[in-house]
């Protein structure tokens with residue numbers, strides 16, 4: 001009854017249902033088409049990264065004719081009326097997505113993107129959100145911090161919010177800068193909806209590429225040291241690997257038996273290790289996705305991994321609370337209960353381990369756990385050197401500064417804290433998001 005009334009008043013019905021370019025069309029273009037149709041690789045001269053470029057079309061003219069879906073080349077390529085069907089070499093779009101294109105074009109193919117999406121999209125915060133990811137830029141000047149549906153770039157001392165990078169993913173669970181500092185990659189998603197990998201241009205604060213994958217957030221996104229590839233772990237037990245330059249998925253692998261929560265590449269970018277709730281850390285050939293060997297002896301569920309800055313040695317940790325330092329390589333095949341590549345086991349933490357980092361000068365490992373402290377260890381001796389306190393609850397992310405002198409931490413209480421790695425004295429702390437006065 002209510003529905004009938006609403007549609008009588010025109011509140012719902014064909015008009016209200018007209019698809020939006022910004023909400024409906026652009027995300028499909030971004031995820032399914034942009035890999036081939038972007039400024040760097042304009043298949044058939046078509047670039048879909050902006051409305052204007054998409055409108056202009058490709059070799060065969062405009063990509064759509066407002067009001068005329070059946071004569072629009074996009075619809076014709078999507079349905080297969082024009083060959084080859086788009087997206088090329090991939091499964092056809094869902095019928096419901098093709099209908100969105102048809103209806104959007106039928107309704108006039110309007111661009112309803114907000115004029116300045118940075119402003120109008122900006123999340124409003126009544127309280128600081130849980131911090132799940134942060135990293136220093138390679139020049140040490142900036143810290144990237146996760147927010148709600150955005151990444152925030154701050155001056156490293158917290159004195160200024162430089163940029164807000166709004167995306168569609170509700171949560172950002174990992175961030176990484178390329179070695180030259182030009183790109184920022186992020187992994188996250190909207191729970192129970194989609195996972196997303198984002199690739200940002202740091203200088204312009206623009207989203208260059210994004211890829212959606214699986215039906216849930218993705219975890220532990222990491223960038224190869226040579227920036228060529230991005231690996232992410234997923235809740236469907238897979239690891240997906242993307243080409244950074246195009247945002248194209250290269251392959252996915254499914255050799256874990258539970259959520260994959262962390263990944264890290266080896267020094268030469270040719271291999272990576274994935275760590276999972278199935279307790280295993282697996283060494284993978286990053287060119288082919290081939291499984292090479294198991295890194296560890298199975299113990300507790302793994303949630304975090306970090307690599308020595310110059311050697312193929314990793315530190316692993318998780319539910320069992322002990323950080324384990326392992327060689328990535330085995331001189332011989334793994335035998336049953338073979339633990340010969342274990343270099344060192346560090347102290348038991350006061351809570352499950354959430355995050356790890358290895359200082360760029362190789363002299364410290366930071367271990368963050370569900371307890372509110374981050375412990376710093378000397379990886380050579382295993383000795384605990386300092387404990388950084390002040391958080392009121394679990395810590396989810398830690399990152400050393402490029403000069404190894406500072407450690408940034410973030411977690412449940414929503415505050416970024418920056419400590420001296422020498423003695424864990426607190427240098428400064430800040431709330432990374434602009435807080436609005438709430439209506440009670």
Ligand code: HEC
Pocket residue numbers: 028029032033034035036037043044045046057058059060061063073074077078083084086087088089090093
């Ligand atoms: C894997 C690469 C790839 C993907 C992904 C892809 N395309 Fe294409 N597209 C091509 C190539 C190659 C051509 C040229 C085909 C030809 O003419 O043989 C093309 C041509 C087109 C054309 C015709 C342009 C012109 O004027 O010549 C349209 C429109 C188009 N694609 C739309 C899309 C849409 C929409 C998507 C996403 C749903 C998509 N494409 C995804 C590679 C791709």
